Each structure stands twice: as structure tokens, then as C-alpha cells.
Amino acid sequence: MQLSEELARAITSMGRLINDFQGEELSRSDFLVLVRLPLQGGAGEAVRSRDLARAEGLDPSTMSRRLGSLADRGLIAREPDPADGRAHLLTLTQAGCDAVQRERARRVALVTDALAGWAERDRAELARLLSQLTDTLEHRRASQHDGRTAR
Template sequence: MQLSEELARTFQAMGRFLHEREASLSRSDFGVLLRLADTGCTRSRDLAAAEGLDPSTMSRRLASLEERGFIRRSPDPDDRRAQVLSLTDAGEDALRTERRRRVGSVTDALADWPPEEQEELARLLGRLADSLEAAPRPRSPG
């Protein structure tokens, strides 16, 4: 198989693998909380753009996260008409728990791999992540 086919198969298998195990957060909620943790405070429209979602879809997701006490809205110090989003302590706890669960699930699945192969996989995945992060962003249409 070609590399691109193996990557697609791996990403699908990883998604299915994690989804089939009891999650404390949905994949979508995990992604939003993770992005908020990485960026700190941000506006909902910036979050929607970063996640590639329609603002109305993001608005519903954020309302659910806020209802569960995972995020808070505060006035934007630069523009009092706007609001910025941030994680609450409960949101940080939920994110930490879900990260631990995901890492533990994958670690358990690799338990029969020799340590040197686990280390090589970690090194190559890190290199792949670096390359993807460094790749030029496509220009937005319009």
C-alpha cells in the first residue's frame, strides 16, 4: 500500500478505536477544549474558523460546553461588545481526563510491541506532526 493509503487507514482506525472506548468527551468537544487549551482565550468565530466549522454549529457546541461548566465567556478586553472563551477548572479536568484515557488506550494497544519499536513510532509520529504543522496553509477562497 502507498503511504497515503496507510495514513488514511491509520487515522480511520484510530478514530474508530478511540470512539469505541468509553469517552468522557465526544471527539468534537475534545477538539474544541484542546484548541482552547492551546490558544488560551479566543473568540467563538476564531475557534469556528480554526476548527473548520460553521459559526452556528460552533455556537451550539459552545453552548453545550458552557452548560456543562467546561468553558466560560468573558468580555473581550479589546472590544467590550465581543466575548472571549476560556476553559474553566472543570473543562481543564475533563480535558486532562480524556487525554489520559486516549493515551492509555493507545499505550495499552501497543503493549506487545518491543520498546524500540514504540520509540521509533513515537519519533516518526513526532516528525510527521512537525511536518504537518510546518506545511504552508492553503489560502482561503474568496
Template sequence: MQVNQGLSDELFRLFANLGHATHRPGASETSTVTFSLLAALDGAPRRGCELAAALGLDQSTISRRLTSLRDAGLIERLPDPEDGRAHLIRTSPVGRSLVEKERSRRVRTITDTLDGWSDEDRSELSRLLGQLNSTLEAHRGLRQEESRD
């Protein structure tokens, strides 16, 4: 598919603006990778290799990050009931609290900027973001299946 230059330019601006909008100089905010890892664990415990695949990161990168998160008390390792040699990872209560606070902060930062938008425009943005997220998730799933073949 040929990408429209205007769309490409606007996506680039969006990514740059999101980075600036959610960054607070001097604050102890959660890094994007740490937040992504903890958010991906927000639910059922998972293996490290599942996290690596879900986030599109190298297994060694995930292992180093998980060690740091464990040392910080943000995750817990549990024996995998299906494979005694493996471990499952889940967020600790402290990790869950951090994810919720950071998620709320990031969402609030963006929604506050939409105060001047009409209800219809906010609804349309929500609909389109849902469509974009579903498409990205489906595409990521397809890529993961292809990499297994």
C-alpha cells in the same frame, strides 16, 4: 506529490483503527469535536474566531458548539480586555478535568496496544509522529495565512 497507494491505504486504516480504538460503546466519552475544542482551549483564553481558524471549522459551527459547552459548564466566557465588544473563551475547571481524563484515556488506549513493541520501535514511532505533527501544523499555518490574503 504523488501519494504512494500503500501509504494511502495505511493512513486510511490508521484513521479507522484510531476511531475504533478510542471508542467505547455505551460509555459517555467525549465527542471528537468537543474534545478538540476543549483541548484547543487548554491554555490561554481565545476568541471563537481563533478557534474556528485553528480547527478549520466554520464560525457558525464553533458558535453552536461553544454555546453547548457553556451550557454544560465546560467553558467560561470572559470579556476581551482588548475589545470590549468581544469575549474570550477558556475551559472551566470542570472542562479542564474532562480534557485531562479524556486525553489520558485516549493515550492509554493507544499506548496499551504498543506493549508488545520494542523500545526502539516505540521511539521511532514517537519520532515519526512528531515529524508528522510538525509538518501538519506548519502546513495548517501556511493555509491559514493564504486564506487571509
């Protein structure tokens, strides 16, 4: 098999593992939204709901329903955008931050358990190579994005 096929297979298997043993608190889609938000009162700028919808590739109305659910559960705070009264700025509440941390720990445990039989040097090498691949892909995406916006 080619490398790209093996990567796709690994990513698919990881997604299935996460979904099969989904946490009780956050759905996969909840988690993907929450990790994009800064902590309320912390470092980082609040995010506009329309920008979040665009980043996730969702229709704004779909994102609005998801955000409403997260706000109802006390995981996010929505404040009116002073620059546009129709829009909201979103941040994580402390409860949202805690939920994200628990979900991250759950996901780490799933991978750690899966790699328990691997030699330490193999785990370290996998981590190094995945980091290198991610850095390369992110750099390539940024370069291509910069090229499109410069046209």
C-alpha cells in the same frame, strides 16, 4: 500499499477506536474544541468563538450551540470581548481542564494497550518517526500559509 494510504488507514482506525470506546464525559467534538482553549487565568490568550469556529471548520451558529453546552456544563468560561461587545472570549475552567486531562489519559491508555505487544524499541521508533512526520507537515503547512498571505 503506499505510505499515505497506510497513514490514512491508521488515522481512521485510531478515530474508530476512540469513538467505539468514547468517554462518558466528553464527546469527540467537545474534546476537539476544549483542547484549543487556554486555562482561565493561565498562560495563553483567550480565544474568540468565531476564530474557534473557523479553526474547526464549523458554521458560527453550530459552534455557538456547542459552546453553550460546554458553558452550561461548567467546562468553559465566556467573557465579553472588550474590543467587540458582540463577541466572547473563551477559556477553559478548571473543570474543563480536568475533563481534558482525563480524556487525554483515556486516549493514551487506548494506544498504550494497542501497542502492549510491541517491543520497546519499535514503540520508541514509531514515536520518533511520527514526531518527525508531524513536524515536517506542520512546517510545510506554515510555509504554504505564509506564501498565500504574502501574495
